[in-house]
Amino acid sequence: MKWFVFALSLICGGEVFAAPTSLIATGSVWKYLDNGSDQGAAWVGTNFNDSTWASGPAELGYGDGTDGRPEATVVGYGGNANNKYITTYFRHTFTVADHTAFSNLLVRLLRDDGGIVYLNGAEVFRSNMPLGPVNFRTLAAGNAADDGAAFQAKAIDPSLLRNGPNVLAVEIHQNTNTSSDISFELELIGNPTIVPPGVTMLRWPVADGGNGHYYEAIGSSGINWHNASTAATNRGGYLATVTSAQENQFVFNLVRDNTNLWIRRPSGDGWGPWLGAVQPPGSVEPAGGWAWVTGESFNYQHWNIGEPNDTLGTEDRLFFIGEKVLVGDTWNDSTGSNGVIRGYVVEYPSNLEPAPLVELLFNETGTNASNTGRSGVPAVLFNSANVVTDLHSDVGLGLSGLLGDRALDNTTATGMGSGGTGGRATQPYDEAVDGLLSLTLQGWFRVESTVGSNARFFAKQGSGTGFLFLAPSGGTLSLEINGSSSTMSSAQFSEVGQWIFFAVTYDGSTTANNVKFYKGTPTNGVTLIETRTLNLGRAATNSSGVSFANANGLQRPIDGLVDNLRIFGSKTDNRGALTPAQLEWFRNKDVQNLTDPAVLSIARTNLNIRLSWAAYPGSFHLETTTNFALPESWQPVTDAPTIINDQNVLLLPTQATFEAFRLAR
Numbered sequence: 001m002k003w004f005v006f007a008l009s010l011i012c013g014g015e016v017f018a019a020p021t022s023l024i025a026t027g028s029v030w031k032y033l034d035n036g037s038d039q040g041a042a043w044v045g046t047n048f049n050d051s052t053w054a055s056g057p058a059e060l061g062y063g064d065g066t067d068g069r070p071e072a073t074v075v076g077y078g079g080n081a082n083n084k085y086i087t088t089y090f091r092h093t094f095t096v097a098d099h100t101a102f103s104n105l106l107v108r109l110l111r112d113d114g115g116i117v118y119l120n121g122a123e124v125f126r127s128n129m130p131l132g133p134v135n136f137r138t139l140a141a142g143n144a145a146d147d148g149a150a151f152q153a154k155a156i157d158p159s160l161l162r163n164g165p166n167v168l169a170v171e172i173h174q175n176t177n178t179s180s181d182i183s184f185e186l187e188l189i190g191n192p193t194i195v196p197p198g199v200t201m202l203r204w205p206v207a208d209g210g211n212g213h214y215y216e217a218i219g220s221s222g223i224n225w226h227n228a229s230t231a232a233t234n235r236g237g238y239l240a241t242v243t244s245a246q247e248n249q250f251v252f253n254l255v256r257d258n259t260n261l262w263i264r265r266p267s268g269d270g271w272g273p274w275l276g277a278v279q280p281p282g283s284v285e286p287a288g289g290w291a292w293v294t295g296e297s298f299n300y301q302h303w304n305i306g307e308p309n310d311t312l313g314t315e316d317r318l319f320f321i322g323e324k325v326l327v328g329d330t331w332n333d334s335t336g337s338n339g340v341i342r343g344y345v346v347e348y349p350s351n352l353e354p355a356p357l358v359e360l361l362f363n364e365t366g367t368n369a370s371n372t373g374r375s376g377v378p379a380v381l382f383n384s385a386n387v388v389t390d391l392h393s394d395v396g397l398g399l400s401g402l403l404g405d406r407a408l409d410n411t412t413a414t415g416m417g418s419g420g421t422g423g424r425a426t427q428p429y430d431e432a433v434d435g436l437l438s439l440t441l442q443g444w445f446r447v448e449s450t451v452g453s454n455a456r457f458f459a460k461q462g463s464g465t466g467f468l469f470l471a472p473s474g475g476t477l478s479l480e481i482n483g484s485s486s487t488m489s490s491a492q493f494s495e496v497g498q499w500i501f502f503a504v505t506y507d508g509s510t511t512a513n514n515v516k517f518y519k520g521t522p523t524n525g526v527t528l529i530e531t532r533t534l535n536l537g538r539a540a541t542n543s544s545g546v547s548f549a550n551a552n553g554l555q556r557p558i559d560g561l562v563d564n565l566r567i568f569g570s571k572t573d574n575r576g577a578l579t580p581a582q583l584e585w586f587r588n589k590d591v592q593n594l595t596d597p598a599v600l601s602i603a604r605t606n607l608n609i610r611l612s613w614a615a616y617p618g619s620f621h622l623e624t625t626t627n628f629a630l631p632e633s634w635q636p637v638t639d640a641p642t643i644i645n646d647q648n649v650l651l652l653p654t655q656a657t658f659e660a661f662r663l664a665r
Contacts (some may be wrong), residue, residue, distance in 0.1 A: 018576045020249050021102075023094050023187035024168060024326060027072070030092050031055050031231070034075040038082040042119040043089060050091050055451075059110070059325065061172075063181025063224055070268060070324070075182070083177050087136040090170045090184060098159035102190040107149040108257070110326075111176040111182035114140030118663035120166055124156040129173060140175045145325035147324050150259045151187070155194050178320030185325065192252040196400075198523035200252050201588035203351075214348040215251055216588075217273060219260035225317040225336040227276045228344035229293065235581060239276030240347040241292035241302050250343055251275075252329040253391045253534035255320065261343035262326050270327050272320030279308075279333070280314035286310035286333070288500070290318075303329070308333035337507060344606040351596060353585045354578065355646065357432045358567040360425060360548065361410045361595075365392050369408070369425050370665065372595075372617040373566065374646075375432035379548065383635045384413070384421035384494045384555065391423045394401060399444045399563045400523060400593035401500045406563075410446060411559035412550050415456035416637065417471065422557025424550030425565075429662045434462060435541040436569035441479070441502035442583065443565035444590065450494050451474050456556045458567065463539035469504055470556070479515055482540050485514045486532040493519065499563075501526065501587050505577040511535045518583055522591050538571075598663045608651045613663055615646050620663040623649065637661075 031053040042048055049067040056073025066069055077084035096102075107125050109115055114128035128141050172184045182481025195202065200217045206212030218231070225239075232239045242248045255261050261273045264483040277291040283289025286308045290298050304321050307330070315333040319341055334341070347492070359373035367388045369379040383389040391409050398405030413422025441458045453473040460466040464483035471571065472478045475494025478487035493500055501520035510513070513531050519527040548565050570576035588594075599618050603610045611622065641648035 012385050020192045021190040025191050027057055027185050029057050030090045032569040033089040036078050045121045059185040061183040086174050088172050093165050093212050096161050099163050102158040105156045105158045106158050106189045108153045108191040111187035113144045114173040118169040118173050119160045125154045127152045138542040140173045143175045153257045157568055159417045196591050199588050204250050210493050212396045216346045217255045220344045222339045224339045225274050232346040236352045236402040237346040237348040240345040241276050241296050248302050256327050263342050268324045270322035273345050274319045304330035304332055340483045356568050360565045363406050370619045372619050374615050374618050375430050376618040377430040379425040381425050401591045405593040406605050407561040410558055413559040415451045416559040420557045421555050428545045433567055436536045437508045438570050438574045439567040440505045440578040443564045444501055446499045447560035449559050456551045456555050459551050460544050462542035462544045465542040467539045472474040481534050481536045486534045488517055488530050492529050502557050503583050507574045507577040508537045509574045520587045526580055526587055527528035534571055600663050607654050611650045612647045615643055623664050624661050626657055
């Protein structure tokens with residue numbers, strides 16, 4: 001018997017966490033003190049005696065009964081409506097059997113106006129409060145813009161947990177002593193899926209017990225189920241199906257803190273986004289016949305208490321609901337024509353993002369920057385003296401700030417454009433990015449200054465041919481095709497010291513409104529800034545390579561950090577000009593430092609072995625060995641693969657002995 005073994009070299013460094021655990025649930029009972037006294041500092045400690053404090057379930061507060069959000073527990077304010085207590089104190093004790101079981105913690109705080117959270121005596125979260133020491137007379141930093149309707153989330157240090165009793169203490173502060181209301185609710189989750197602010201798309205990794213699918217949350221000013229389902233299909237997916245408690249928690253983690261997806265109803269309930277469940281006509285009411293749009297089993301159900309109830313007689317679609325709170329992970333039924341719902345969740349069975357021709361993530365070290373795009377041609381890093389130099393930043397300085405994320409570090413550059421000096425990445429001539437009819441140039445930067453002009457982000461230019469993308473002055477951006485430029489009219493990209501997502505698309509297959517400038521941030525989605533016209537057709541071919549963050553042969557440096565640079569393009573049609581949805585996919589991916597695993601497939605065909613792996617992410621090569629026990633025995637396979645349907649495919653003759661394969665960089 002012959003055995004053919006393959007190994008996988010993964011490019012994602014995700015950790016595997018245990019299932020989420022609710023350490024303090026919404027609606028929990030809290031001890032509280034509402035007498036206006038100064039509690040000093042001792043009250044946050046684990047040994048503090050709160051036996052004389054009153055207690056009641058959350059939400060706690062006063063004054064919200066008139067706006068559809070009645071409190072479960074009403075606290076006092078002192079009897080003088082013109083001189084209310086500024087600070088109210090809350091404590092909750094919970095027990096942990098093994099504190100080492102928690103790799104991360106997430107606290108979610110609902111506060112009106114400001115709040116400070118302490119875990120076992122240590123401050124872990126401050127929201128809408130001034131910096132520095134506070135006391136019982138310290139006012140909140142301002143009126144809570146959300147009126148205490150939205151949970152504020154923060155990841156906190158799990159090492160603060162201890163075995164046995166733990167204490168979570170919270171102080172809620174008024175903005176003024178005449179404020180009409182206060183609100184307090186809190187949830188503490190162990191081992192949650194941490195969703196960075198501004199992220200609307202997540203992958204549920206197989207390594208974490210998931211299905212490998214992608215989920216995207218789409219906000220709307222109001223959309224019915226039928227239009228949401230059509231929109232999800234048009235995006236290349238379908239309304240999300242939820243077939244287990246783990247999947248329900250994962251999807252809920254994605255949408256829970258996105259206030260664009262939730263609306264508070266007069267009943268006090270919060271209505272969330274649509275999911276992909278239907279009840280066909282003729283079903284037994286109220287709970288019969290429910291099915292997912294994909295035909296998957298509807299065995300798992302997470303209805304809110306008393307639901308589904310088919311109150312209107314035609315409630316045959318499903319959405320998330322929070323009962324008497326703004327957000328919740330339970331389900332409710334509604335009519336498909338309900339246009340009040342503000343969003344929907346799309347599920348994608350596979351990654352639908354277009355493959356870039358060039359992708360420089362700068363996450364490695366050394367003097368080369370690996371090109372993980374389809375062309376695979378790496379870039380070489382040079383300093384201002386044109387000497388090959390490692391310009392990779394320290395780990396964690398990439399835009400995500402996560403461990404393993406690096407950037408191109410050009411912070412020693414001067415001048416920010418003309419007259420300056422600085423490093424660059426240079427990719428030698430690459431036929432894949434030459435003669436493009438449509439293209440997208442995309443990336444991130446965090447500049448140290450906006451002084452100077454003509455700083456280069458991308459340059460492949462020669463004698464009036466090719467393309468150039470630069471910052472001409474003061475934070476404006478400009479695209480040049482064949483020596484002609486289309487410049488933005490206002491300084492939209494001038495933020496110093498902040499990570500900015502930028503993109504410009506060009507469609508040479510059309511003659512008007514064919515240049516689009518886009519912007520985003522780690523917390524804000526991609527926005528179209530301006531549309532211009534360059535009626536120039538194809539970016540004419542030349543023998544130049546591409547330079548990044550500076551120019552070749554003269555100094556036009558970007559002064560700061562540059563990360564995740566990509567070139568997309570097509571030589572035949574407009575597919576190289578990405579859509580806003582495609583750009584948003586990459587923005588989400590970058591904020592999470594999310595990379596897709598390289599998967600190697602193997603099969604036997606007659607007397608050959610057929611090996612295949614995706615062309616993107618690129619720069620992998622195939623290695624083989626006949627002895628797993630000897631790490632040094634792995635050798636590169638010199639045969640070149642053929643690209644078929646975006647897959648690298650290689651046929652090798654069957655060997656008479658054991659043979660293993662792996663992808664490596």
